[in-house]
Amino acid sequence: GAGVSQSPSNKVTEKGKDVELRCDPISGHTALYWYRQSLGQGLEFLIYFQGNSAPDKSGLPSDRFSAERTGGSVSTLTIQRTQQEDSAVYLCASWDRTSWYQETQYFGPGTRLLVL
Amino acid sequence: DAKTTQPPSMDCAEGRAANLPCNHSTISGNEYVYWYRQIHSQGPQYIIHGLKNNETNEMASLIITEDRKSSTLILPHATLRDTAVYYCIVRFYSGAGSYQLTFGKGTKLSVIP
Numbered sequence A: 001g002a003g004v005s006q007s008p009s010n011k012v013t014e015k016g017k018d019v020e021l022r023c024d025p026i027s028g029h030t031a032l033y034w035y036r037q038s039l040g041q042g043l044e045f046l047i048y049f050q051g052n053s054a055p056d057k058s059g060l061p062s063d064r065f066s067a068e069r070t071g072g073s074v075s076t077l078t079i080q081r082t083q084q085e086d087s088a089v090y091l092c093a094s095w096d097r098t099s100w101y102q103e104t105q106y107f108g109p110g111t112r113l114l115v116l
Numbered sequence B: 001d002a003k004t005t006q007p008p009s010m011d012c013a014e015g016r017a018a019n020l021p022c023n024h025s026t027i028s029g030n031e032y033v034y035w036y037r038q039i040h041s042q043g044p045q046y047i048i049h050g051l052k053n054n055e056t057n058e059m060a061s062l063i064i065t066e067d068r069k070s071s072t073l074i075l076p077h078a079t080l081r082d083t084a085v086y087y088c089i090v091r092f093y094s095g096a097g098s099y100q101l102t103f104g105k106g107t108k109l110s111v112i113p
Helices: none
Strands: A005-007 A010-013 A019-024 A031-037 A043-050 A065-069 A075-079 A088-095 A111-115 B009-013 B018-023 B033-038 B045-050 B061-064 B070-075 B084-093 B099-101 B107-112
Touching: A005 A088, A010 A019, A019 A088, A019 A111, A031 A075, A043 A065, A043 A075, A043 B099, A075 A088, B009 B018, B018 B033, B018 B084, B018 B107, B033 B061, B045 B061, B045 B070, B070 B084
Parallel strands: A010 A111, B009 B107
Antiparallel strands: A005 A019, A019 A075, A031 A043, A031 A088, A065 A075, A088 A111, B018 B070, B033 B045, B033 B084, B061 B070, B084 B099, B084 B107
16 A cells, blocks of 8 residues: 555544554565554554564553564554553554665554543 | 653744754764654654754755754745644664654644744
């Protein structure tokens, strides 16, 4: 596709439910990031995937958060037993590491998650 | 990690140059300075990045001081569509091959008609 796409664009859920957020990166991009942005705040790094390497999970805030990337392309971020403080915009970004000086991260439009 | 400091907000008259400052006094020699912007309700958009030389592209110019402790993003002729939050970011290498971007709160630029 032309850019990074994410689905759903908006998600409202009840506290305690599990949610899955999907990211389709730019075709051919080997690296994929998840960030979240709380209202009025900057972006917070969550997790990073690069090819077949083990993901960098250092930004995940708790063990309720997990992510996977199947086939080196689509990624799913799962939040179990959602809490109200999980409400935020979840952003996915991809980039191609073949030219590290020219690397830029391309962001999707985000998924707005509201936990009631 | 090198941290960045930006003014929380700025105004600029339409058609004039917008000069957005950023301090990154603890930047290390191999860290790049990146600028992104985020228009309301959209994902961040890459603008420009540089190491130590000034850079220019179709969107903006990046001026980095000789000591690399600060930089300025210049939008030469600001339009109403440039109203956004502008993030100055120093690329942090986490050691696991992850060049994560650490975003602060940025500068909210308002372009005034």
